[in-house]
Amino acid sequence: MSASEDACFHCGEALPTQPIRQSIAGQSRSFCCHGCAAAAAWIGESDLGGYYRLRSAAAARVDMEPVDLGIWDREDLQAEHSHVINGGREIILLTDGMRCAACAWLIDRALAREPGVIDSTANAVTGRIRIAWNPEQTLLSTLLQRLVMLGYRPYLAGGEASERARLRERKRWLLRLGIAGLGALQAMMFAEALYLDVGNTMPAPTRDFFRWLTFLVSSPVVFYSGWPFLAGAWRELRQRHLGMDTLIASSTLLAYFASLVETIRGGTHVWYDAAVMFVFLLLAARMLEQRARNIATAQVDALARARPAFATRERADGSRESVPVGQLQVGDVLRIAAGESVPADGVLLDSDAHFEEALLTGESHPVHKRVGAAVYAGTHCREQPARLRVTEVGASTRLSQLARLVERAQSHRPPIARIADRLGSRFVVSLLVAAALVYLGWRIYAPERAFEVTLALLVISCPCALSLSVPTALAAAHGTLARLGVLATRADALDTLARATDVVFDKTGTLSDGESLQLQVEVFDNMTAERARDLASQLQRDSGHVLASAFAQGRDADRATEVETVTGQGVQGWIDGAQWRLGQAGFAFGGRDDGGIWLGDGQRGLARFILSEQPRPDAAQALDALRARGLVIHLASGDGQAAVQQLADTLNIAEPRARQTPEDKLAFVQQLQRQGRVVAMVGDGLNDAPVLAGADVSVAMSQGAPLAQRAADLVMTGHSLTRLAETRDLAMRTQQVIRQNLAWALAYNVLALPLAAAGLVTPWLAALGMALSSLLVTLNALRLTRVAGSASQS
Amino acid sequence: MSILLMLIPISLVLLGLAIAAFVWAVRRGQFDDLDTPALDILDDDDKPAASPPDKPQDPSDAG
Numbered sequence: 001m002s003a004s005e006d007a008c009f010h011c012g013e014a015l016p017t018q019p020i021r022q023s024i025a026g027q028s029r030s031f032c033c034h035g036c037a038a039a040a041a042w043i044g045e046s047d048l049g050g051y052y053r054l055r056s057a058a059a060a061r062v063d064m065e066p067v068d069l070g071i072w073d074r075e076d077l078q079a080e081h082s083h084v085i086n087g088g089r090e091i092i093l094l095t096d097g098m099r100c101a102a103c104a105w106l107i108d109r110a111l112a113r114e115p116g117v118i119d120s121t122a123n124a125v126t127g128r129i130r131i132a133w134n135p136e137q138t139l140l141s142t143l144l145q146r147l148v149m150l151g152y153r154p155y156l157a158g159g160e161a162s163e164r165a166r167l168r169e170r171k172r173w174l175l176r177l178g179i180a181g182l183g184a185l186q187a188m189m190f191a192e193a194l195y196l197d198v199g200n201t202m203p204a205p206t207r208d209f210f211r212w213l214t215f216l217v218s219s220p221v222v223f224y225s226g227w228p229f230l231a232g233a234w235r236e237l238r239q240r241h242l243g244m245d246t247l248i249a250s251s252t253l254l255a256y257f258a259s260l261v262e263t264i265r266g267g268t269h270v271w272y273d274a275a276v277m278f279v280f281l282l283l284a285a286r287m288l289e290q291r292a293r294n295i296a297t298a299q300v301d302a303l304a305r306a307r308p309a310f311a312t313r314e315r316a317d318g319s320r321e322s323v324p325v326g327q328l329q330v331g332d333v334l335r336i337a338a339g340e341s342v343p344a345d346g347v348l349l350d351s352d353a354h355f356e357e358a359l360l361t362g363e364s365h366p367v368h369k370r371v372g373a374a375v376y377a378g379t380h381c382r383e384q385p386a387r388l389r390v391t392e393v394g395a396s397t398r399l400s401q402l403a404r405l406v407e408r409a410q411s412h413r414p415p416i417a418r419i420a421d422r423l424g425s426r427f428v429v430s431l432l433v434a435a436a437l438v439y440l441g442w443r444i445y446a447p448e449r450a451f452e453v454t455l456a457l458l459v460i461s462c463p464c465a466l467s468l469s470v471p472t473a474l475a476a477a478h479g480t481l482a483r484l485g486v487l488a489t490r491a492d493a494l495d496t497l498a499r500a501t502d503v504v505f506d507k508t509g510t511l512s513d514g515e516s517l518q519l520q521v522e523v524f525d526n527m528t529a530e531r532a533r534d535l536a537s538q539l540q541r542d543s544g545h546v547l548a549s550a551f552a553q554g555r556d557a558d559r560a561t562e563v564e565t566v567t568g569q570g571v572q573g574w575i576d577g578a579q580w581r582l583g584q585a586g587f588a589f590g591g592r593d594d595g596g597i598w599l600g601d602g603q604r605g606l607a608r609f610i611l612s613e614q615p616r617p618d619a620a621q622a623l624d625a626l627r628a629r630g631l632v633i634h635l636a637s638g639d640g641q642a643a644v645q646q647l648a649d650t651l652n653i654a655e656p657r658a659r660q661t662p663e664d665k666l667a668f669v670q671q672l673q674r675q676g677r678v679v680a681m682v683g684d685g686l687n688d689a690p691v692l693a694g695a696d697v698s699v700a701m702s703q704g705a706p707l708a709q710r711a712a713d714l715v716m717t718g719h720s721l722t723r724l725a726e727t728r729d730l731a732m733r734t735q736q737v738i739r740q741n742l743a744w745a746l747a748y749n750v751l752a753l754p755l756a757a758a759g760l761v762t763p764w765l766a767a768l769g770m771a772l773s774s775l776l777v778t779l780n781a782l783r784l785t786r787v788a789g790s791a792s793q794s
Numbered sequence: 795m796s797i798l799l800m801l802i803p804i805s806l807v808l809l810g811l812a813i814a815a816f817v818w819a820v821r822r823g824q825f826d827d828l829d830t831p832a833l834d835i836l837d838d839d840d841k842p843a844a845s846p847p848d849k850p851q852d853p854s855d856a857g
Contacts, residue, residue, distance in 0.1 A: 054833050101829035123827045178816045186809050
């Protein structure tokens with residue numbers, strides 16, 4: 001469990017230097033923040049402490065930032081996203097903090113305790129919560145407030161219709177598999193009766209009766225359960241690209257129809273059992289693989305979330321109204337409250353304001369904007385409210401342009417021919433050619449056995465093991481990945497990661513966490529570092545600037561008076577009878593601006609502060625691990641030269657690239673690709689989304705922008721960068737197992753083919769060989785479920 | 795062998811019943827969530843959970 005003494009009891013994150021201690025169920029626990037402490041206290045008081053015993057993954061950190069949930073109570077939102085049920089309304093929402101089944105358990109219990117809740121179910125696999133509530137007894141926002149307080153933020157699901165379609169699809173697959181299983185079992189029972197008749201003593205009518213019965217139960221299996229293969233084969237034929245589905249469908253149909261012909265004319269053998277077993281086994285393997293991937297995509301999908309989006313518009317008479325973002329028009333005047341995100345591109349009116357543009361530029365510090373400056377959709381208004389006039393809406397905003405860049409980059413991604421597909425396609429063609437040749441050969445040699453031998457050939461060389469070799473390995477690998485805290489959303493992500501030669505990192509949010517700033521002080525004359533810090537913190541007291549938090553440590557009583565902020569320059573004030581200035585060099589002492597922050601008295605500069613970002617604690621270790629695996633590390637950031645260089649020096653990265661726009665980063669990756677390198681990109685911001693989409697394989701951090709995650713092949717849910725090296729190892733091992741499996745399956749087929757072609761293989765021998773071969777391949781794939789080194793994160 | 799004439803229809807009827815039951819269960823959403831219900835049995839709702847037995851560091855920390 002993560003409840004060790006140096007980690008937060010609730011979320012398992014590293015504790016700050018002064019953790020919050022609180023008694024939970026009679027025991028003193030440490031917490032990283034007040035949010036986590038409050039959540040744990042409520043869980044303890046509500047007798048839900050079982051959550052901590054049941055969970056297999058640490059909870060998400062609880063944010064104390066207040067969230068305005070009032071919009072969830074709006075009628076137009078509820079009309080669109082919920083529907084009326086008996087006694088109330090029902091809504092399906094997404095949440096991001098559900099990490100294991102215990103979270104779903106906790107949500108169910110917590111909601112059940114709220115008055116007015118009729119029913120609720122939470123599903124940890126899909127990240128979805130269904131709430132039925134009585135609007136007369138409680139507001140939806142009250143219920144959601146409870147979820148937020150426990151660390152689960154609500155988001156809109158993609159609309160009811162698509163939710164239902166997703167569920168229907170899943171149910172259809174389950175039905176297919178269930179019917180295939182039951183039908184195949186029954187068909188095998190009847191087939192067994194025929195097999196046991198070794199001496200051909202069964203009267204012909206009884207034998208035919210059994211054959212017709214087998215025909216009856218295997219028909220739905222072949223055509224209903226096997227429909228995905230039949231449809232897939234038809235698609236492959238139309239695209240003139242033979243693949244696994246063609247082979248599976250042709251083997252199944254041949255076995256089925258040949259058996260039917262034999263049944264009608266009373267021949268010696270039927271192969272219904274082979275047909276149904278193919279369908280059942282392959283369907284099961286495919287479902288396993290899909291399920292593993294669906295879990296991964298459902299969680300990312302839950303991250304690629306939408307909030308109900310409304311904007312506050314000013315009417316002509318100055319009064320305000322709340323309108324959906326979609327109804328905004330160019331020229332509207334908007335009011336943005338502090339902490340809200342900007343809904344459309346616009347220009348700032350009235351007064352200066354600060355905006356955090358992390359989503360667009362990756363720069364996490366708020367940017368000062370003057371009146372008339374352009375403000376972009378997706379950025380966050382900080383500190384004070386702002387008014388702006390809309391200049392661009394919807395698809396023409398900078399945000400949407402980035403989103404389009406992502407789509408374009410994705411469609412230009414270098415094509416990767418998957419090894420199994422390649423092999424499979426060749427195998428299918430050569431097998432069909434071989435079957436035709438064998439048939440012709442036997443026609444000449446012994447026409448009466450030609451059909452039977454050809455069929456035996458197709459049955460024995462059935463690509464069961466071959467088709468199982470890849471899906472089983474992938475399913476096992478995906479399961480292990482999930483335990484490592486990595487979600488793979490694309491099928492070929494592991495394949496490409498195993499071949500990667502270069503890794504490009506983003507800075508803020510990837511190598512650094514963008515929050516922990518380190519303050520260095522250089523002092524001049526008779527100033528001491530402590531005094532400089534103290535004076536600066538006094539001056540910064542009320543500014544609310546991001547730097548203030550860095551200065552805040554070690555401040556005692558407030559002594560500064562007449563503190564005033566000089567816009568765009570710095571602050572000045574009186575402390576202990578002397579006037580001090582803090583800000584750019586020109587403001588503090590009349591020197592030349594050098595990017596640092598100076599403390600001065602107007603004439604002399606007495607101290608210089610340098611803020612630097614701290615790399616993540618495990619960044620150096622993670623990079624070393626990657627280097628040890630022969631990967632070349634690059635750094636590309638949207639941040640300024642000095643900050644990037646400083647971090648690169650700390651982490652020993654050569655030739656860092658600073659001030660990179662999303663387009664620059666994409667161009668850099670494409671340049672590497674032209675040199676024949678296989679590039680993996682690790683990033684988190686929206687500004688990384690295009691390059692994530694354009695790189696051969698991409699990894700997004702789960703704290704990052706949703707769009708970045710949608711563009712990425714892998715999403716890291718944990719905080720630890722060292723998982724990257726482990727993921728790469730797993731990718732290599734997966735490739736190895738797939739190769740072993742393919743080699744075995746091919747060797748088996750190569751061995752069996754001549755025997756079958758010579759007419760030496762009896763059906764039961766073929767069935768046994770096939771089963772053993774499939775079993776071997778599956779067991780080999782299961783080796784991937786073992787995690788090397790540090791085990792799962794729970 | 796005439797027993798077959800009875801046993802085989804019975805087996806087919808049973809197969810039909812099994813499939814019907816399976817279809818019913820899938821339609822009712824019995825397979826929608828395979829993880830959460832497994833936890834229900836591990837926690838007793840009626841009485842307050844006793845001190846978790848599987849946390850070795852707890853006693854030293856009590857206070």
